[in-house]
Amino acid sequence: MKGIALPHIEKGIVLEPPPKIDLERCTLCGLCKKSCVYHAISIDKAKGLIDIDKEACEACGMCISVCPHDALSVD
Numbered sequence: 001m002k003g004i005a006l007p008h009i010e011k012g013i014v015l016e017p018p019p020k021i022d023l024e025r026c027t028l029c030g031l032c033k034k035s036c037v038y039h040a041i042s043i044d045k046a047k048g049l050i051d052i053d054k055e056a057c058e059a060c061g062m063c064i065s066v067c068p069h070d071a072l073s074v075d
Helices: 031-035 062-066
Strands: 041-044 049-052
Touching: 031 041, 031 062
Parallel strands: none
Antiparallel strands: 041 049
């Protein structure tokens, strides 16, 4: 069973860290921060700021996949 899905994974997709943030769509809900296992995302709700640390981000795409507002993207 191990490795059976590998031939079906789409090749050629590269996510350059960090993902881009669309501040007009972002509601600072914090789901991306909660999903980031690398602790690369910080949110300051008082100042209305979100930041993704380029050095800590491993470009896994988890934050993009959990954002309910499509505020994070690769372009």
